[in-house]
Amino acid sequence: GENVEQHPSTLSVQEGDSAVIKCTYSDSASNYFPWYKQELGKGPQLIIDIRSNVGEKKDQRIAVTLNKTAKHFSLHITETQPEDSAVYFCAALSQAGTALIFGKGTTLSVSS
Amino acid sequence: DVKVTQSSRYLVKRTGEKVFLECVQDMDHENMFWYRQDPGLGLRLIYFSYDVKMKEKGDIPEGYSVSREKKERFSLILESASTNQTSMYLCASSFTGVAGYTFGSGTRLTVV
Numbered sequence: 659g660e661n662v663e664q665h666p667s668t669l670s671v672q673e674g675d676s677a678v679i680k681c682t683y684s685d686s687a688s689n690y691f692p693w694y695k696q697e698l699g700k701g702p703q704l705i706i707d708i709r710s711n712v713g714e715k716k717d718q719r720i721a722v723t724l725n726k727t728a729k730h731f732s733l734h735i736t737e738t739q740p741e742d743s744a745v746y747f748c749a750a751l752s753q754a755g756t757a758l759i760f761g762k763g764t765t766l767s768v769s770s
Numbered sequence: 771d772v773k774v775t776q777s778s779r780y781l782v783k784r785t786g787e788k789v790f791l792e793c794v795q796d797m798d799h800e801n802m803f804w805y806r807q808d809p810g811l812g813l814r815l816i817y818f819s820y821d822v823k824m825k826e827k828g829d830i831p832e833g834y835s836v837s838r839e840k841k842e843r844f845s846l847i848l849e850s851a852s853t854n855q856t857s858m859y860l861c862a863s864s865f866t867g868v869a870g871y872t873f874g875s876g877t878r879l880t881v882v
Contacts, residue, residue, distance in 0.1 A: 659829070664812070667810075690869060692869075692870075692871070694871075694873075699875070700875055700876075701774070701860055701862075701873030701874050701875045702813070702860070702871075702873050703873070704870060704871065704872075707869070707870075747812060747813060756818065756820075756826065757803055757815050757818045758803075758815075758871060759815065759829075760805075760812045760813040760814075761812055762810060762812035763812050763813075
């Protein structure tokens with residue numbers, strides 16, 4: 659089945675810097691790639707997603723890029739702020755197209 | 771906004787007990803999912819359901835079962851709780867296939 663690898667597991671940046679989190683997936687048939695943010699004590703929340711017919715998508719300070727040939731996608735956060743500190747998960751649609759398979763998560767810490 | 775409510779935030783159970791984790795969503799979503807979240811392992815899919823009385827195994831179904839008697843409610847059952855089932859359990863629902871999951875806040879289960 660689908661396998662999603664996520665790197666790095668932890669990331670520390672200074673406020674105002676950019677942060678990049680990368681994921682690779684195994685199933686070339688996967689066509690939907692969301693990113694979730696989980697704050698302490700809360701469930702994950704969808705922040706941005708991308709479909710396979712698109713190479714890049716932006717939403718204010720957040721962007722996601724997709725390289726289908728290489729089977730990897732990345733989350734880019736610019737001008738980071740302390741409130742961006744959280745655990746971020748990437749995901750891909752499973753081989754059977756039935757449920758999302760998640761990466762292991764990246765703990766992002768933004769220090770002011 | 772869609773709301774996914776998990777009945778308990780924290781739960782402590784004894785080894786061998788039968789445990790029920792309840793999840794209710796209020797937006798008429800057809801699709802519901804149960805994941806468990808463990809440090810360093812990310813979110814792993816236990817079971818999911820695309821319709822009432824329908825269930826599908828995820829990646830780690832052993833030791834669990836589910837029940838979906840009504841569209842809005844999806845229950846996770848630990849038939850005989852064991853200490854290795856100590857974890858954070860997250861319920862999610864979605865309307866259009868897997869796009870746009872909404873998660874509950876989670877139930878932190880401790881089995882002693």
